[in-house]
Amino acid sequence: MLSILALSAIVLPASAWLHLQQPVGRRAFGEALGAALSGEIPGELAIDGVREVRLPTVRAASVVARTASGREVMELRDVTLELDLLGSLEQRGMLARHASVGGGSLDLTESPDGSPWIERAFDEDETSEPAAAPSPSTPGALLLRFGGIRFEDLDVLAGAGGTTARLSRASGRARIWLRRDADVQMRFWRVRGLLRTSLPVISEATARGLALRIDPSSRSVARFATRLDALGSRLTLAGHAPARDGHSARLCLWTGGAARASLFGIGAELFTANGSDVSFDMRPSEAPPSPRCEEEGS
Amino acid sequence: MSAAIAIWLGLVVSSTIALVTAVVLAVRVVRLREGSLVQRLGVALVPPWAALVVLRGGRIVAPSLFALAVGSYLVLQIAAAMMAPS
Numbered sequence: 001m002l003s004i005l006a007l008s009a010i011v012l013p014a015s016a017w018l019h020l021q022q023p024v025g026r027r028a029f030g031e032a033l034g035a036a037l038s039g040e041i042p043g044e045l046a047i048d049g050v051r052e053v054r055l056p057t058v059r060a061a062s063v064v065a066r067t068a069s070g071r072e073v074m075e076l077r078d079v080t081l082e083l084d085l086l087g088s089l090e091q092r093g094m095l096a097r098h099a100s101v102g103g104g105s106l107d108l109t110e111s112p113d114g115s116p117w118i119e120r121a122f123d124e125d126e127t128s129e130p131a132a133a134p135s136p137s138t139p140g141a142l143l144l145r146f147g148g149i150r151f152e153d154l155d156v157l158a159g160a161g162g163t164t165a166r167l168s169r170a171s172g173r174a175r176i177w178l179r180r181d182a183d184v185q186m187r188f189w190r191v192r193g194l195l196r197t198s199l200p201v202i203s204e205a206t207a208r209g210l211a212l213r214i215d216p217s218s219r220s221v222a223r224f225a226t227r228l229d230a231l232g233s234r235l236t237l238a239g240h241a242p243a244r245d246g247h248s249a250r251l252c253l254w255t256g257g258a259a260r261a262s263l264f265g266i267g268a269e270l271f272t273a274n275g276s277d278v279s280f281d282m283r284p285s286e287a288p289p290s291p292r293c294e295e296e297g298s
Numbered sequence: 299m300s301a302a303i304a305i306w307l308g309l310v311v312s313s314t315i316a317l318v319t320a321v322v323l324a325v326r327v328v329r330l331r332e333g334s335l336v337q338r339l340g341v342a343l344v345p346p347w348a349a350l351v352v353l354r355g356g357r358i359v360a361p362s363l364f365a366l367a368v369g370s371y372l373v374l375q376i377a378a379a380m381m382a383p384s
Binding site: 022 | 303321322381
């Protein structure tokens with residue numbers, strides 16, 4: 001009897017691994033992982049088209065996050081994850097050593113009630129009844145950590161006025177830890193690529209680094225700072241979005257002194273003052289080491 | 299539980315039972331006192347044949363379990379093949 005149990009203990013994981021390589025196994029893995037992650041957030045996380053499950057590496061055609069009402073707030077395509085299996089078990093989350101994303105889009109726009117759509121997908125509804133006994137398995141206890149993350153293209157829709165940005169060929173690190181005190185950080189400091197925005201001042205620029213922080217509990221959900229080569233100058237752009245609680249989305253541009261960029265900055269300032277929901281502030285000086293785009297005096 | 303997860307679990311469990319019972323049947327056939335060792339080894343290496351030999355010897359549990367597991371595995375593989383890829 002003992003030998004039968006020992007044999008089963010060897011055969012069962014081998015069979016599980018073998019059947020994960022079949023289409024039905026890959027599909028089951030994607031559905032199980034999606035269901036496990038969706039159980040931790042108010043919205044839904046769907047992992048479709050799992051192409052490879054050779055643990056710790058998982059490749060999927062797309063990862064889509066939706067709000068409970070079905071609005072798509074995040075779509076990542078051609079996703080490859082190298083999971084940290086032991087770390088994931090220890091910390092009861094999904095920890096990945098590396099993640100790469102072929103393309104994707106992120107929706108940071110507001111819902112009619114003023115809260116961003118992405119907050120509705122990942123963060124608990126403030127109006128809902130709190131859970132009786134908070135535990136790591138209650139909604140809002142999702143931990144996602146990516147030691148290294150790389151993506152080819154990421155489209156960010158940042159404002160109702162059509163402010164968009166496309167980040168290309170970026171790499172960095174991300175930590176997303178959704179608890180009662182939401183702590184979502186995504187930082188990219190090795191951006192090697194192109195930043196495209198709908199702003200008249202910088203339609204296309206080479207980004208030399210980017211610090212991006214997304215915090216759904218903050219007044220400014222997304223806050224960023226980046227250094228750009230554009231208009232023949234070294235610029236620093238910082239800002240936060242979207243507009244909340246009567247405050248508009250805000251962008252600050254440091255031009256590093258009198259340069260051609262300053263003229264464009266003045267033009268952009270005039271344009272945004274009249275025809276955009278983005279508050280723009282041009283500063284013809286060198287940017288501080290940690291540039292922050294706050295209202296004057298705040 | 300989705301259909302894909304149920305089918306995958308079924309495949310894993312049924313294949314495990316089939317393989318373990320196949321080994322049990324093979325051991326029982328090799329331990330028989332009928333025929334030469336070469337003959338017994340030949341029978342043991344073909345699990346359905348081994349199941350029939352063991353069944354003829356009056357033991358019913360292991361051969362039945364093996365048949366049930368193999369049958370279930372085949373049905374589940376057909377169901378898996380019929381599922382549309384995601």
